[in-house]
Amino acid sequence: xxxxxxxxxxxxxxxxxxxxxxxERVRAEVDVLKDISVxxxxxxxxxxxxxxxxxxxxxxxVSLGEAPWLLLHxxxxxxxxxxxxxxxxxxxxxxxxxxxxxxxxxxxxxxKLGRVKLVDDPARFVRSQGLGPDALDPDLxxxxxxxxxxxxxxxxxxxxxNQQLIAGIGNIYSDEILYQAGIFxxxxxxQMDEKILDRLYEAVKEVLMTAIDVQADPEQLPDTYIIPWRxxxxxxxxxxxxxxxxxxxxxxSYYCPQCQSSGRQN
DNA sequence: ACATTGACCTGAGAGC
DNA sequence: TGCTCTCAGGTCAATG
Numbered sequence: 001x002x003x004x005x006x007x008x009x010x011x012x013x014x015x016x017x018x019x020x021x022x023x024e025r026v027r028a029e030v031d032v033l034k035d036i037s038v039x040x041x042x043x044x045x046x047x048x049x050x051x052x053x054x055x056x057x058x059x060x061x062v063s064l065g066e067a068p069w070l071l072l073h074x075x076x077x078x079x080x081x082x083x084x085x086x087x088x089x090x091x092x093x094x095x096x097x098x099x100x101x102x103x104x105x106x107x108x109x110x111x112k113l114g115r116v117k118l119v120d121d122p123a124r125f126v127r128s129q130g131l132g133p134d135a136l137d138p139d140l141x142x143x144x145x146x147x148x149x150x151x152x153x154x155x156x157x158x159x160x161x162n163q164q165l166i167a168g169i170g171n172i173y174s175d176e177i178l179y180q181a182g183i184f185x186x187x188x189x190x191q192m193d194e195k196i197l198d199r200l201y202e203a204v205k206e207v208l209m210t211a212i213d214v215q216a217d218p219e220q221l222p223d224t225y226i227i228p229w230r231x232x233x234x235x236x237x238x239x240x241x242x243x244x245x246x247x248x249x250x251x252x253s254y255y256c257p258q259c260q261s262s263g264r265q266n
Numbered sequence: 267a268c269a270t271t272g273a274c275c276t277g278a279g280a281g282c
Numbered sequence: 283t284g285c286t287c288t289c290a291g292g293t294c295a296a297t298g
Contacts, residue, residue, distance in 0.1 A: 111275050112275050250271060
């Protein structure tokens with residue numbers, strides 16, 4: 001789940017459920033905490049309240065009204081859930097906040113690849129990680145986008161997934177973006193002309209915004225999207241040809257060999 | 267120097 | 283049923 005659209009939905013979910021309530025209790029597992037002990041983490045957050053959220057790429061930042069900020073990263077399997085009764089609790093809860101009203105906000109992460117930590121300042125964290133501009137940053141226009149990925153020596157799919165160039169796009173949505181733009185995943189960035197790069201830029205914005213509009217729920221994506229068909233006997237929603245799979249920088253990439261001809265050699 | 271690989275975790279599903 | 287193997291939307295350190 002947790003690429004830019006998913007994290008944006010988590011962020012809004014936290015805003016809608018968990019702001020301005022005193023945190024009465026904090027429970028955390030050591031596995032997902034980064035650079036801080038369980039004891040110090042719990043002590044820092046107890047008695048505080050969440051006052052607002054921000055997002056950059058796949059990272060969510062939660063304001064406590066003053067430094068530090070709570071940083072949430074969801075790995076491959078993380079999500080948030082707000083609930084009152086324990087039978088509603090998800091499995092694999094790694095961090096649990098309990099508010100004064102008796103409700104809980106759980107950070108669940110089955111595979112423990114997510115990270116939770118405290119940071120002094122979101123902007124500084126983004127800089128220290130070397131993250132590129134957020135893919136949906138309004139300031140990221142076509143020219144800035146092309147500037148960001150120009151000079152990358154690998155394939156267009158690796159470029160899209162490289163958080164140092166543009167932040168927020170992962171394996172799933174890069175496939176969708178390339179499908180919508182009609183580009184072969186392995187096409188080298190160096191071989192892409194202005195026209196194709198413009199098409200790619202439009203697809204980035206279009207796909208990510210569309211996903212957010214439907215709460216990042218794959219079932220609700222437009223019929224013309226390939227994401228719902230990436231497993232099993234998937235067929236291209238445009239022309240019905242079988243969807244193929246290949247490895248690009250170690251990740252499975254699903255694509256339509258007919259529709260995504262730009263940059264495909266043979 | 268830069269792009270790609272393997273390791274890190276756990277669980278689900280396929281095949282035997 | 284139970285075992286083994288592969289795969290899964292994340293990053294980061296090691297490698298060519």
